[in-house]
Amino acid sequence: MKNIALIILLSLSGLSAYGQSAIELNEVTVKAKSVIRTPDGMILIPDREQTRHSASGYDLVRNLMIPGVSVNVAEGKVDALGGAVSLYIDGQPAEAREVRQLRPADVARIQYMETPTGRYAGDRTAINFILKKRDSGGYVGIDALQRIGYMGGDYNLSAKLYSGKTQYTLFSGTDYKSIHGAALTGDEIIMFPQSIIGREFATNDSKTVSNSQYAWFRVRNKNERRTLRATFNFVRSASPEDYSSSSLSYTGLETPLTVNADKCSKSRNFKYSLGLSGTFEFAKGHFMDVSASATASRNHYSYDYVENDSPVNSDTGEDYYNISANVLYGMKFERGNSLVFKVSEFHNVSSANYSGANNSWQHLWSSETICFGQYSHPLWGKASVQEAPGFSAQSYRLHGEKLTSFIGPRLQTVFAMQPARNQALQLQLVYGNSYPQLSMMTGAVQQVDLIQQRRGNPDLKHTRIAQASAVYGLGIGKVNLQAVGIFNGAWRLPVACYSIEGNMLVQSYRPNADWRQIDAYVSATWAPTSKFNIQLTGGYYYNGYFKDARLSAACWKASGQAAYYFGDFACNVRFETPRKFASYDLTVTRTPWLYGISLSWSHKALQIEAGADNPFLRRPLYRTALNTDIYRFDKTSYSPLNRSSAYLKVVWSVDFGKKTKHDPRNVDRNIDSGILKAQ
Secondary structure, eight states: OOOHHHHHHHHHHTTOOOOSOOOOOTTOOOOSOSEEEETTEEEEOOOHHHHHTOSSHHHHHHHHTOTTEEEETTTTEEEETTEEOEEEETTEEOOHHHHHHOOGGGEEEEEEESSOOGGGTTOSSEEEEEEOOOOSOEEEEEEEEEEESSEEEEEEEEEEEEETTEEEEEEEEEEEEEEEOOEEEEEEEEEOSSOEEEEEEEEEEEEEEEEEEEEEEEEEEEOSSEEEEEEEEEEEEEEEEEEEEEEEEEESSSSOEEEEEEEEEEEEEEEEEEEEEEEEEOGGGEEEEEEEEEEEEEEEEEEEEEETTEEEEEEEEEEEEEEEEEEEEEEEOGGGOEEEEEEEEEEEEEEEEEEESSOEEEEEEEEEEEEEEEEEEEETTTEEEEEEEEEEEEEEEETTSOOEEEEEEEEEEEEEEOSSTTEEEEEEEEEEEEOOOHHHHOOOEEEOSSSEEEEOOTTOOOEEEEEEEEEEEEEETTEEEEEEEEEEEEEEEEEEEEEEETTEEEEEEEEEEEEEEEEEEEEEEEEEETTEEEEEEEEEEEEEEEESOOEEEEEEEEEEEEEEEETTEEEEEEEEOOOEEEOTTSEEEEOOOEEEEEEEEEETTEEEEEEEESTTOSSOOEEEEEEOSSEEEEEEEEOTTTSSEEEEEEEEEEEESSOOOOOOOOOOOOOOOOOOOOO
């Protein structure tokens, strides 16, 4: 499961609202600095070297080295101000696959917004890729990535055709992984009333195989006043084998016992989705965006465990449906004032049949409506204040249980100021709420092994969340600095709990924990020449759980990256120091050093890149510990995904007709599920 910090930050991201209109340069040619500070962030104009040596939108953002923004090109993630950055292309929402396919040569400039406004309402931070305007021709492109060190690859085909004001785009692709040799070692203690059971474990053998395929088709029609889009997407993902064999040594029994245990799980998922959207421009600065999407998924998960010839098994089939809709209406007034209203609806339904050790049928639905308005008012010509009051109405119900619903207030206040051309200051306060994941609220029971079970809790409550942050940015010559301080808090947060029921250790969830997080850091970017750029970030991180849980973790952290360009070649290096964090499952995890290097060659429409992740690290280890009154463990995990490995990537495309921009793949290959899993 995801770390609860990420869940809370994603919830907070839904509170951002409108204020001062984002700067839209349209077709204005800028011949000044490549980094232009604005009241809500920056306008960045990639130079020739940054563009030439980038193969995707992620590469381009990485090479720009925006202060405080970290990019994981391999995983398709961009983070800033303690959370994920929302990505857009020409003002339209973009997903990971879409940005990965984006051709940097088609990007005219990039908007980075620390206080998103206008059409970017509902985002914590946002990046908008503004593309060069082309309206005829088409393209066909391929990109392929092959891993060395473990079996893995990602292969994609894309095509686009312009026909007047209408565009047709088709993407398809496949990826796979086959990993041998992952290992888990450690020991655990379970406080049964009759005796204290100790168990040491070590993996003897393991293998994980996964793959996915997708197809995506979009039709877009655009004129000066409106843009209409229809998108169909199909995704299949499967993990036909996730196997491990371990040795277990028990103490605390009448006779010490050593046995072998085999564990195997399989999953298979299909998703079909249809999305419709429209953006409309009206007279006198009024505009409206509407969108709706529907997704249907069929998920299957099976789990088998055998210890000393005693089996445990389960088989789960789930139908999962999601419907969402958004309506946004905005208006701009004289002297920079603006007013925006937004209503969003999210509805999820999970219907799952569990069979095996614990048979049950679980039907769970959840609904959330978010509504807010925001007024933005400029001050003194160098500042603005934004007020965004609103509310959210949330309801969920598990079949056979009572309906749980509530209405909670939401509020965001932002003060942004640009004291000088090279400085920016932002102060922000946010209050809101969220509800638990569907897999936490299920009434299902999954047996993990002969003495452990996992169970959901239908009586979880909504969570109140708050955030306070301060950001200061400063540009001095060829150096850009950003100092950030963020406090996050949550009340009535669900966290894991452990109890003894009969001869079983049961993991479930309690609804009343408090959570605090402090994230403070300074980020600096230095670009002495167009051939060399470097970014360094360092700071302090703390998070802790209280009330229903008692644990915390803190660490100093640092990361950095550098890029050097020479002719057709480019070299990139990166590093990240070990981290330590606490999670809602009451564990504390320590990560290893992570670093990498890549060398690329770019010539016209062809780019070849070779890279290495964690060279010289043969066995990087993640350490995880849990310490409660009933259950304790200390585990060390290793995966070939984190050891020394290499990759080779090739990107190529050919244009026909007039040279066109490359609309990247807009493919969400994640498939939602409410299944409670045994592992």
